[in-house]
Amino acid sequence: MSEIRVENVRKVFGDFVAVQASSFVVEDGEFLALLGPSGCGKTTTLRMIAGLELPTDGKILLDGEDVTFNRARERDIAFVFQLFALYPHMNVRKNIGFPLKSQGMSRAEMRTRVEETAKLLRIDHILDRPVSGLAGGDRQRVALGRAIVRRPKCFLMDEPLGTLDAEFRSIMIRELRELHNRISATTIYVTHDQLEAMAMADKIAVMNHGVIEQFGPPQEIYDRPASMYVADFIGSPPMNFIGFNSGLKKGGNEIAIDHVNIRLPDLAEDVAPGEMALGVRPEHIRLRDEGGLRGSVYETEYLGTNQIVSIATVDGIVKARVPADRAFSHGQNVGLELDSDRLSVFVKETGRSVRTRAAGPAHG
Amino acid sequence: MAEVRLESVTRRFGDAVAVDHVDLVIADGEFVVLLGPTGAGKTTTLRLIAGLEKPDGGRVVIGGEDVSDRAPSERDVAFVFQQYSLYPHLTVFENLAFPLKSPARRMPKDEIAARVNKVAAMVRIDHKLANRSTALSGGEMQRVAIGRALVREPSIFLMDEPLSSLDAKLRAELRVELKRIQNEIGATLLYVTHDQVEAMTMADRIGILAEGKLLQIGTPREIYTDPVNLHVAARLGHPHINLLKPGLLPCESVPGDARTIGARTEHLEIRPSATNDANARVDWIEHLGDQNHLHISSDGEKIITLADPYAGINPGDTISLSLKNPLFFDENGHRIT
Numbered sequence: 001m002s003e004i005r006v007e008n009v010r011k012v013f014g015d016f017v018a019v020q021a022s023s024f025v026v027e028d029g030e031f032l033a034l035l036g037p038s039g040c041g042k043t044t045t046l047r048m049i050a051g052l053e054l055p056t057d058g059k060i061l062l063d064g065e066d067v068t069f070n071r072a073r074e075r076d077i078a079f080v081f082q083l084f085a086l087y088p089h090m091n092v093r094k095n096i097g098f099p100l101k102s103q104g105m106s107r108a109e110m111r112t113r114v115e116e117t118a119k120l121l122r123i124d125h126i127l128d129r130p131v132s133g134l135a136g137g138d139r140q141r142v143a144l145g146r147a148i149v150r151r152p153k154c155f156l157m158d159e160p161l162g163t164l165d166a167e168f169r170s171i172m173i174r175e176l177r178e179l180h181n182r183i184s185a186t187t188i189y190v191t192h193d194q195l196e197a198m199a200m201a202d203k204i205a206v207m208n209h210g211v212i213e214q215f216g217p218p219q220e221i222y223d224r225p226a227s228m229y230v231a232d233f234i235g236s237p238p239m240n241f242i243g244f245n246s247g248l249k250k251g252g253n254e255i256a257i258d259h260v261n262i263r264l265p266d267l268a269e270d271v272a273p274g275e276m277a278l279g280v281r282p283e284h285i286r287l288r289d290e291g292g293l294r295g296s297v298y299e300t301e302y303l304g305t306n307q308i309v310s311i312a313t314v315d316g317i318v319k320a321r322v323p324a325d326r327a328f329s330h331g332q333n334v335g336l337e338l339d340s341d342r343l344s345v346f347v348k349e350t351g352r353s354v355r356t357r358a359a360g361p362a363h364g
Numbered sequence: 365m366a367e368v369r370l371e372s373v374t375r376r377f378g379d380a381v382a383v384d385h386v387d388l389v390i391a392d393g394e395f396v397v398l399l400g401p402t403g404a405g406k407t408t409t410l411r412l413i414a415g416l417e418k419p420d421g422g423r424v425v426i427g428g429e430d431v432s433d434r435a436p437s438e439r440d441v442a443f444v445f446q447q448y449s450l451y452p453h454l455t456v457f458e459n460l461a462f463p464l465k466s467p468a469r470r471m472p473k474d475e476i477a478a479r480v481n482k483v484a485a486m487v488r489i490d491h492k493l494a495n496r497s498t499a500l501s502g503g504e505m506q507r508v509a510i511g512r513a514l515v516r517e518p519s520i521f522l523m524d525e526p527l528s529s530l531d532a533k534l535r536a537e538l539r540v541e542l543k544r545i546q547n548e549i550g551a552t553l554l555y556v557t558h559d560q561v562e563a564m565t566m567a568d569r570i571g572i573l574a575e576g577k578l579l580q581i582g583t584p585r586e587i588y589t590d591p592v593n594l595h596v597a598a599r600l601g602h603p604h605i606n607l608l609k610p611g612l613l614p615c616e617s618v619p620g621d622a623r624t625i626g627a628r629t630e631h632l633e634i635r636p637s638a639t640n641d642a643n644a645r646v647d648w649i650e651h652l653g654d655q656n657h658l659h660i661s662s663d664g665e666k667i668i669t670l671a672d673p674y675a676g677i678n679p680g681d682t683i684s685l686s687l688k689n690p691l692f693f694d695e696n697g698h699r700i701t
Contacts, residue, residue, distance in 0.1 A: 303602075
């Protein structure tokens with residue numbers, strides 16, 4: 001097992017900067033998700049770590065050893081693409097054992113390894129079945145088995161669950177994370193799906209136009225997004241932004257929007273007057289009849305335990321996640337009460353978040 | 365717009381019964397979603413209404429007329445598929461105008477333009493009318509496909525998973541849009557999907573299909589809070605409803621014939637407890653961004669529930685877990701009320 005260290009790595013294709021000088025460390029046994037939309041540089045970053053792409057500048061260290069210019073096969077890394085790629089003419093045992101066979105391992109040792117791997121994935125009862133007759137979940141497990149049977153130093157995964165339907169994906173998310181808990185292999189996982197990243201990763205790097213906008217544990221990124229971009233990319237529905245025009249004073253903790261005073265976490269810096277945005281997550285809004293920021297109900301989306309209520313306010317639509325036991329009608333006038341401890345403030349022009357003293361340790 | 369009525373409609377393929385004596389009325393202006401897994405008979409039901417399949421038994425009635433033996437073109441129905449099949453060599457405007465240009469319609473040019481412009485504004489693609497359809501994003505293409513169904517002003521819209529090939533964000537956006545458009549024009553709309561969020565958020569009523577049978581139809585709230593059987597209870601809800609043996613957790617007034625207890629988040633009461641009355645343990649907390657799932661084990665059974673992030677519950681904690689008005693099911697999986 002090992003640590004992955006990326007130091008000032010940059011990648012340029014012609015005129016296009018795919019990855020701007022980026023540095024981060026994935027500690028031994030850690031699960032990192034590289035998260036961002038297509039074209040943000042996450043796959044290029046992964047491919048440079050795998051050795052499938054050479055960086056324009058910078059260094060990549062695997063367990064302290066500089067591997068920047070080593071070939072992919074000299075890096076002791078397992079790369080998992082779409083999990084579904086199995087050899088259809090081989091049975092489960094042969095599919096899992098294949099990478100060992102090409103390493104020239106003895107038959108007896110191979111047998112032990114394959115059986116250990118199968119046990120880990122709870123597919124030891126189907127080792128002698130052909131893969132063609134397997135259910136989707138078992139096929140995924142076999143493909144995973146083939147990746148972990150070599151016991152590489154680390155795993156690199158590129159959207160391995162991309163093509164699955166929602167229900168099945170959430171099952172595989174759980175299994176991948178449980179597998180990680182059992183084998184603790186250093187893992188870098190590329191995805192554009194914030195839910196996968198939130199559910200599985202120890203740390204997330206949110207990327208945008210080749211830049212890592214924020215690097216940290218999921219709950220920290222969720223609770224204290226470093227920019228409007230991150231706040232909008234994470235969460236479903238994403239964070240609401242309510243615009244206001246003001247300057248901010250260090251130590252201050254109140255603003256006014258539409259003549260309503262709103263308490264904030266204590267501000268930790270001065271900000272010159274200008275266009276600002278108050279950031280609030282849908283579940284940090286409560287709806288009440290009197291007072292608060294006023295708006296009218298535009299739409300409700302029933303989700304069972306709770307519902308998403310879209311409210312038209314002076315500054316556009318705000319979405320609130322509230323318990324489903326209360327019914328709202330179209331056009332109904334409601335007040336928004338915001339959970340003061342959980343609010344973020346952003347400078348609109350740059351999108352960066354204003355530092356606050358709030359939100360203490362990550363909850364949950 | 366018109367009412368659609370299926371009367372004991374059956375469709376077999378060889379030995380397989382794809383649609384099994386389905387009775388269903390979609391009222392004029394109603395948005396009905398059929399929810400079920402692959403192979404439940406959703407798409408076949410749509411195709412029977414469209415006239416792309418003929419029923420082996422029963423009747424299809426549209427606007428009071430029996431159309432069972434009519435060709436698709438005589439039914440005044442518009443179909444939107446999962447794969448938006450736009451004409452790649454045409455612009456957005458031409459794609460939208462295409463259904464109106466059929467020689468049978470003889471619609472004057474200015475009327476076509478007026479209709480296309482109106483629909484383009486409705487599906488919010490009016491700023492790209494001159495673009496080639498191939499130069500659009502996935503979401504924009506699907507807007508055009510929906511728009512092309514709208515311009516014809518048919519009596520009924522049939523939609524077969526039209527959003528399933530789009531990414532999560534776009535899907536969420538188009539869900540709201542589609543509901544808005546349906547509301548605006550008062551369309552009768554039958555929509556099939558395997559995505560419970562689409563069903564819950566858009567439908568006036570949801571029909572739960574399994575193995576060709578319509579198990580239950582009702583408002584999303586009815587289906588969620590008042591399911592007729594285990595199968596229906598398991599179709600809706602995220603996290604999935606917990607199915608527990610009676611006696612596992614404390615619960616008041618359990619009916620004698622209850623064999624399974626269905627417990628959703630709102631049926632579970634959690635109290636932190638370090639003492640002897642603890643009957644469960646928090647294994648881990650799954651952070652899903654907007655919500656956290658608490659994974660709990662009690663006497664070897666696994667239970668998943670939504671976690672209040674501020675409740676101060678941590679992995680490894682022992683808790684006291686009890687049931688509050690859960691759902692009861694008998695040995696055949698029927699709901700006991």
